[in-house]
Amino acid sequence: MIDPSESFGDMIEHALHILPVALALVLPVVAVGTALLYWVRRGSLSTTMTVLVLVPIVAMLTGVLGVSGFMFNATLTTMSLVCLLVMVVTLPVALLLGHAIARRSVWEREARERERAAEASRRELVAWISHDLRTPLAGIRAMAEALADGVVSSPGEVAGYATRIGGETRRLSGMVDDLFELSRITAGALQLTMSQVALREVVSDVLAAQVPVAQRKRVLVRAEAPTAPIVLGSDPELARVVGNLVSNAIRHTPPNGTVAVQLAIDGHDAILAVDDACGGIPDAELGRVFEVAFRGSAARTPSPAGEEQAGGGLGLAIAKGLVEAHKGRINAHNHGPGCRFEVRIPLAAV
Structure with a gap:
């Protein structure tokens, strides 16, 4: 023990005398703690924080007990109790801090992964759209130059070129609308004007516009709506969902095939099911059909020569986003000769 009557020099001399003993006692504890930290480095962050807190406290307590010769007087007892109190207080704090840091680390890692996935999706989208824009633009440019140079002069040929230019222009306009x-x-800028919507009327209007397209491709469109579900939603956006699903089904159904649209009610949900005859989607691709610019493999029935080419690969992604904006769900699975896209939207409260 240090005598209070000792001078400052005596205190320094005493400290220098006990320093080697303290180091001899503390360094092994620190070495063991370092090895323990290395061993648990791949474990949970809470465990690492606990070891990190315990090592200096145990090292300090060991040094104090060793230097005092384990003479438990009032001063030593007080210091030991203080060390134990510090340990009791800091351990829960270390555990809470470890959990918080771990959650933040996981969140940041997931955020980085989402950002990388979004960036890859944006690059893929730009590549797809750039390719799709060049094709109709090249055709429009070539036909416009032919008309300007007088390569075609008969009224029939001029009318044909004008019709094809109009078709390519509409295709470009549709792609721009999809991108917007x-x-x-x-x-997250989508704002819906919600009201009670009769889903059967939406389907009827969409099919009236899509049937001529199906007839040109010799595809039969069949609708079954034994119920008339009323949902809370936005009429234009719901019409776009139905239109995207039906046009996608028509596009991937071969001639003489059938596209079936069905409405039903299941509990508190309205169900819209669109079946095509695409030949099925490989299981490895089913989880990606709603990704931006994803078009699938050759297992999907390709469009015959001369038919309307596939769009920019945005229709299903847009449908998914609009369905989720209505607090609904959409999924796809193989069904019969093709696949089924099923939408569930909550019914309106009556």
Whole structure:
């Protein structure tokens, strides 16, 4: 023990005398703690924080007990109790801090992974759209130059070129609309004007517009709506969901095939099911059909020569975003000669 009457020099001399003993006692504890930290480095962050807190406290307590010769007087007892109190207080704090840091680390890692996936999706989208834009633009440019140079002069040929230019222009306009809609969805800027919507009327209007397209491709469109579900939603956006699903089904159904649209009610949900005859989707691709710009493999029935080419691969992604904006769900699975896209939207409260 240090005598209070000792001078400052005596205190320094005493400290230098006990320093080698303290180091001899503390260093092994620190070495063991370091080895323990190395051993648990791949474990949970809470365990690492606990070891990190315990090592200096145990090292200090060991040094104090060793230097005092384990003479438990009032001063030593007080210091030991203080060390134990510090340990009791800091351990829960270390555990809470470890959990918080671990959660934040996991969140940051997941955020980085989502950002990398989103960036890869954006690059893929740009590549797809760039390719799809070049094709109709090249055709429009070639036909416009032919008309300007007088390569075609008969009224029939001029009318044919004009019709084809109009078709390519409509295709480009549709792609631009899809990009605008998708940008609103991904940016969270989609604002829906919600009201009670008769889903059967939406399906009827969409099919009236899609049947001529199906007839040109010799595809039969069949609708079954034994019930008339009323949902809370936005009429234009719901029409776009139905239109995207039906047009996608028609596009991937071969001539003389059938596209079936069905409405039903299941509990508190309205169900819209669209069946095609695409030949099925490989199981490895089913989880990706709603990704931006994903078009699948050759297992999907390709469009015959001369038919309307596939779009920019945005229709299903837009449909998914709009369905989720209505607090609904959409999924796809193989069914019969093709696949079924099923939408569930909560019914309106009556």
